[in-house]
Amino acid sequence: MEKKYILALDQGTTSSRALVFDRQGRIHGSAQHPFRQIYPQPGWVEHDPREIASSQLGVMVEAMVSSSVSPDEIDSIGITNQRETTIVWDRRTGKPICNAIVWQCRRTAPLVEALCGDRSVAAMVRKKTGLIPDAYFSASKIRWILDHVEGAQNLAEEGHLAFGTVDSWLIWCLTSGSVHATDVTNASRTMLFNIHTGKWDNELLDLFGIPCSMLPEVRPSSADYGVTSYPGLPEGIPIRGVAGDQQAALFGQCCFESGRAKNTYGTGCFMLMHTGNIAVESSHGLVSTIAASAPGTSRLEYALEGSVFVAGALIQWLRDELGIIKSAQESEALALTVEDSAGVYIVPAFTGLGAPYWDADARGAIYGLTRGATRAHIVRAALESLAYQVADVARTMEQDSGMRIDELNVDGGASDNNLLMQIQADILGAQLNRPAVIESTGLGAAFLAGLNTGFWEDLDEIRSIRAHDDHFLPRMDSLARKQCMAGWHDAVRRTLSASDE
Structure with a gap:
């Protein structure tokens, strides 16, 4: 039977989606299911990995x-996922040893400070990973699990435990445990991966006390990840594309060249600028990360990224x-x-301020x-x-890269809000381009596959x-834009001052 479609699995922070794309990149069918958000303590966020898997396989x-x-019409599967969220399971049973610790969770902030508080250590982590040491990333979450789940450290040292970001967990489930792998984009978000060598880094593993045996094999974003073999699912469908959600969106927006940028409005807000084969080191609180690449790409490609922790989640609040x-x-x-x-x-x-401020202790306020x-x-x-936070990231991104953002590609659920898009164009002073298919994250995973x-x-x-x-052109004059941003920055300064008290 003719292969007419690509199936994209888009596993997000609050819901799991599946999208069927045709050869023209149009959505032929879709399904979406939310799943529980678990808040054991203030600042803690968890998911049940079994619910992640069941909701994703169900849709x-x-x-x-x-x-x-x-199923015979499906060419292949592409997977894209919430990044940094950490799952540890027993290889022998395939069962998670605890709930997943979500990227938003702040429980490990003191641990990161204890391990990376020394300037030389922080500089080493930054140089190797492109990341600012923070509880946001996976490394300290793994360490917390090994410290707080009874017997976990011994099981890990004996080679019985597997770690994965959500993509690895889904690949493991889809292939009935025959493949334990991740792609370079997800690996680059763990704070354990050297983005220059393209390998797990022993010095970083030693810093966090994590056995290498726990880690998945790292493959290109467009590669062979096995075939489906899970009971009750169609068998034999190749899994050929994997990327963290923001890198998948960058690829789906066709930002393949240096200087092209996109912003995704989801639970958080994430702006990425492609920087080619150069990992730009930010001096303004942004991070360098690996970008997804087409098959056959001989060198790693990179992006600058600014992460806003709370975007769509504010509207949900x-x-x-x-x-x-x-x-x-x-x-x-x-x-x-x-x-x-x-x-x-x-x-x-709500969970601290991200780029360019990186204040884990800041809390929400209305002024x-x-x-x-x-x-x-x-x-x-x-x-x-939302528009102010994105503008902050855009300005610092321009300073770090030396490239002006005259156009910004936008996607994600909140990009459907025309008023928000016009406010964003006004505050940014740049043209916004919203594609016909705003599901750029799923489309990027489909493209890679x-x-x-x-x-x-x-x-x-x-x-x-x-x-x-749709295109949104700025209508606000520069003076009004400066006044709006001045008010915003005053509010941010007050918030940062409050967190220092």
Whole structure:
């Protein structure tokens, strides 16, 4: 039977999705299921790995069935995933030894400070990994599990435990334990991987006391990851593309060349700029990371990245905790009922502030409230806070790279909000391009898989099927933009000062 489709598994922080793409890059079918968010203590975030797997495998089948696609029509599978989230399981049983520690979780911040607080150690970690030592990344999460799960250290030293980011866990499940692997993009987010040599680093493993036997094999993003062989699933479908969600989105947005940038509006907000074969060392709090590459690429490719911890999660907070909107979609309509935020600024530092501030102790705050402030002003301020955070990252990215961002490709759920996109164009002073298929993360995973199998011939064919449906041009003058950013930076300074007290 003719291979007509690529199946992309998009395992996110709050839900698992599966998307069926045709040869023109259009979504032929999809399915999505949320799963539990577990908060054992303030600042702690966990997932049940079994729920991650069951929800992801479930939507995989549902997407095929609902779109009437036969498994024989599926060319291959591409996987993209929430990064840094850490899972440890017993190789003998395939069972996790504890809940997954999610990338947002801050429990290991004191551990990172204890191990990497010395400037020379921090510099070594930064030089090798491109990352700023932080609880955000996987290394300290593994160390915490080995320290706090009874018998885990001994089991690890005996070779019985396997570590993986979510991609590795899904590959293990899909192949019934026959493949324990990850790709270079996910490996580069663990704080254990040398992004210059392309290998796990013994000095970093020794620093965190992690046995090398726990680690997955590292493969290119477009490579052979085995075939499906899980009971109840279609068997024999090749898994040929794997990338962390933000690198997958960069690839899906066709940012293949140095200077091309994209921003994804998801639970967090993530901007990446492709920097070619050069790992740019940031002096402004950004990180260097490995970018996904097409098959046959002889040298590693890199990107600069700025991570905003809270983006779409802020809109969810307005809905679920404050109850001032009934749905995320309502935020745009309500915010449009007012001309501006009436001087209200929200700094959504629920789990600290990311780039370019990197303050793990900062907490969320609302400034500028007056008796006349309404829920509409608060909702508009929430949307503006996303744009301000992205603008901060963009400016520092330009300084580090020496390249001006005149255009920004956007994707992710919140990019569907036209008001937010116009605010972002105004605050950034740049054109925003939103593609017809905003599911760039899943599309990037599909592209990586399809290029490996020959479903798509080359990058030129990929470029030819990508089209924008909307452009947002800046309308705000430079003076108004400076005034808005000055108010934002004042709010950030107050938040940072509060965290120091």
